[in-house]
Structures are given as C-alpha cells and as structure tokens.
Amino acid sequence: FRDYLMKLLAAQKQYDWDHQPIALSATSLRKGDSADAIKAIKERLYVYGDYAANDTTPYYDTAFEAAVKRFQKRYGLTPDGVIGKTMLSELNDSIGKRIKQIRINMERVRWMPKIEDSVYILVNIPEYRLHIFEHKKLVKDIRVIVGTTANSTVIFSGRLKYIVFSPYWNVPSSIVQKELLPAMQRDPNYLARNSMEVYGGTASLPMIRQKPGGSNSLGLVKFLFPNNYNIYLHDTPNRGLFNATNRSFSHGCIRVGEPAWLAQYLLRNNTAWDSTSIHNAMHQTQEKWVTLQATIPVFIGYFTAWVDQDGKLNFRKDIYGHDKKMEAKLFYR
CATH class of the missing domain: 2.40.440.10 (L,D-transpeptidase catalytic domain-like)
Structure with a gap:
C-alpha cells in the first residue's frame, strides 16, 4: 500500500487531471479505433502502471488493449478491452480521491483482528x-x-x-411480515407452491420455513x-x-x-x-x-482498495457508503 501511496502523491503534484476530464466522441472505443481521447487515456494508464509505454499517439493497438484490460481487472470491470462510460468514469476520478481511498483502507487493515x-x-x-x-x-x-x-x-x-x-430455510420474521404475509393474502396456495410450511408462531406472525x-x-x-x-x-x-x-x-x-x-x-x-x-x-x-x-x-x-497476491493495486466502488463516513472522520475533523 505505502509504495502505491507514494507514487500517487508524486503523480498528484505532476498532473492536473481534476480539471481535465476525458470525454468520448463515440459511445465506446476498442482495438483498431483512433481518437484524441486515447492520448489522454494512455497517459493515465501509464501513470497508473497499466501501460508500459509513455505513448501519446491516438491509436488503439494490441499493446494498449492489454493495458486497458489490466486496468479493467484492477477496478472490477469486465476485462473486455472496450472503453465505455463505466471505465471512463473510473479514469476521471481524481488522483486525490484514490489517495484518500488508499488511506481509508490502510486504516481498515489496522482494524483487522490478528490472524x-x-x-x-x-x-x-x-x-x-x-x-x-x-x-x-x-x-x-x-x-x-x-x-x-x-x-x-x-x-x-x-x-x-x-x-x-x-x-x-427458516424465514426471518421481517421477511415474513414484509413479503410472505402479503403474498399469502393474495394467494392462499402461496406456501404450498413455494415448498413452504408453518411450523409455529401465531396467526398474525407465523413461523415459516422452506x-x-x-x-x-x-x-x-x-x-x-x-x-x-x-x-x-x-x-x-x-x-x-x-x-x-x-x-x-x-x-x-x-x-x-x-x-x-x-x-x-x-x-x-x-x-x-x-x-x-x-x-x-x-x-x-x-x-x-x-x-x-x-x-x-x-x-x-469491506475493502475498496487493496494490493492483491500479484502485487497489483485494486479499487472497488463504495457500495454501502462506508468510505464516505470514514473520510469525514479521517480528513475533516
């Protein structure tokens, strides 16, 4: 983690990507295409370590496709080599955001129980x-x-x-109340059709299992x-x-x-x-x-950033919003 953090801190000083979002003139880009956006994408993949060549030509060739797939894999995207809206959104996230994401997850690692x-x-x-x-x-x-x-x-x-x-499957009472009881009212045969049975409880809140x-x-x-x-x-x-x-x-x-x-x-x-x-x-x-x-x-x-067994830095979406809560505590006190 620390090595990647140092690299991104250095890149943040050198590149002002926050005010230079990449936009596509087409719906997507793939091998064989040519576009001005490819030059900017190559620069970012080079900085992030996915593209070995410091190449700023606008051509999408085989070497660039391999770099795109590496990036997609590290971000949990389908590694199909097609640059679309989802990948572009990840590329347009600021270096500062990635730095915070790493620091948040370094803190989470500290909280892990000793194995x-x-x-x-x-x-x-x-x-x-x-x-x-x-x-x-x-x-x-x-x-x-x-x-x-x-x-x-x-x-x-x-x-x-x-x-x-x-x-x-002993159905939790919350699901019985919210889902099964209304379904049983609509369809008296609902339990039988779904291989379910009542095994206790009350008429108003039965215990149901599948x-x-x-x-x-x-x-x-x-x-x-x-x-x-x-x-x-x-x-x-x-x-x-x-x-x-x-x-x-x-x-x-x-x-x-x-x-x-x-x-x-x-x-x-x-x-x-x-x-x-x-x-x-x-x-x-x-x-x-x-x-x-x-x-x-x-x-x-719950890790939205980590270094895998191959030494590659991975990122994922903050699906539950836990990063936002930690960010407020770590950086805005």
Whole structure:
C-alpha cells in the first residue's frame, strides 16, 4: 500500500487531471479505433502502471488493449478491452480521491483482528469475492452475492463450525411480515407452491420455513459460523446472478458461487466425505448437520482498495457508503 501511496502523491503534484476530464466522441472505443481521447487515456494508464509505454499517439493497438484490460481487472470491470462510460468514469476520478481511498483502507487493515490460524476465509464485500488462504497464500477465489444497500451485509468475524446439507430455510420474521404475509393474502396456495410450511408462531406472525430441495432459497447447503447477526454463507438456486458484475442482491447473507467445492474443501481431511457423499447429502429431503473437526476463521471485510497476491493495486466502488463516513472522520475533523 505505502509504495502505491507514494507514487500517487508524486503523480498528484505532476498532473492536473481534476480539471481535465476525458470525454468520448463515440459511445465506446476498442482495438483498431483512433481518437484524441486515447492520448489522454494512455497517459493515465501509464501513470497508473497499466501501460508500459509513455505513448501519446491516438491509436488503439494490441499493446494498449492489454493495458486497458489490466486496468479493467484492477477496478472490477469486465476485462473486455472496450472503453465505455463505466471505465471512463473510473479514469476521471481524481488522483486525490484514490489517495484518500488508499488511506481509508490502510486504516481498515489496522482494524483487522490478528490472524493466527494457518487457514482462513476472507469475504470482501465490495469485491463480491470470497478468498481462502492457507499459510498466507491464496488457495481459491469464489464469487459471492452480498446484501443490497438496504440490507447491507455486516462487517464482522466468526469461526465456521457447521455445514448443513439440504437445509431448511427458516424465514426471518421481517421477511415474513414484509413479503410472505402479503403474498399469502393474495394467494392462499402461496406456501404450498413455494415448498413452504408453518411450523409455529401465531396467526398474525407465523413461523415459516422452506423445505429442503432445489427451489430452497438457501440452495442445497449452508455454512454456519454462529453470530448475533444471523449471517451465514449459503448456496442459491439463482445461479445466473453470479454472472453480474455488481452482485449486491441478498437480504444480508452471503451466497456462494461454488458451494460444493467449498464443502469438499472444508471436509478435505474427513475421510467420511468425498465428492459423491457430498453430492448425495445435498440432495436429501431432510437436512443433515456436519460439525467441522476444527473451526475456521471467517472475516467479513469491506475493502475498496487493496494490493492483491500479484502485487497489483485494486479499487472497488463504495457500495454501502462506508468510505464516505470514514473520510469525514479521517480528513475533516
């Protein structure tokens, strides 16, 4: 972080981009195009380290396309090499904003609990990714879906202890009140059509759960790290949502893109489990709880800037507005 911060502080003194926004004369730019805007974009990608050549020609060639894709990947954009409105918006953000973003996230790193376990899981909310580390080395990246702005995923840490195959979904009372009761009034067969049942509560506020199966909102497996927020990792039947670039769709829990792989990884040292037994357990009519032989720390974090395993500086959108709140405390006291 510190090296990148020093580079951007130096660039801020040299370049006055705040008053020179780049505009496109076309809807987008791609390889083979020529435009005056390409000269300015090349300069910025050179300063940011994505473009090796200090080239200010207006031509979009193969080397420039590779630089564009590197930039897009670092910012969580689709790395298709096409320069459009979204990429241009990131390029037009001031160097000063990026400097503040780095400083804010350096502060967040200071707040992280000390990691003493050899294996741990980190979910980075703005990145929409779950990372598994062993001995500080990245083992696997998995796409996740996090809470919406209105139902934001909580930042905290816990220890993953249980895997529940073919789970029931015990619908939170808030969802019962806001969504299910109105739906039941409109359609008396709503519960049956959605494989749901009442298992307690009162007539005015029933306790409702969804039965195990392919249509269950938790999918075929969930991963529990007991906490006060009722947040956990789980599968989902809506697989297509993982293809979205921005994946804040849930009520607060974290949907996992590769749940079967995660289950097999967590049970890798348990000889009673393999890919076949896991698949079978995920397709039962009754839920099955498995206690891990050793708990694994899970950190739910919120980093909009970080240096990855390849030494590249990444940035993401402040999807919950946490950066703005920290900025007010750090820079405007």
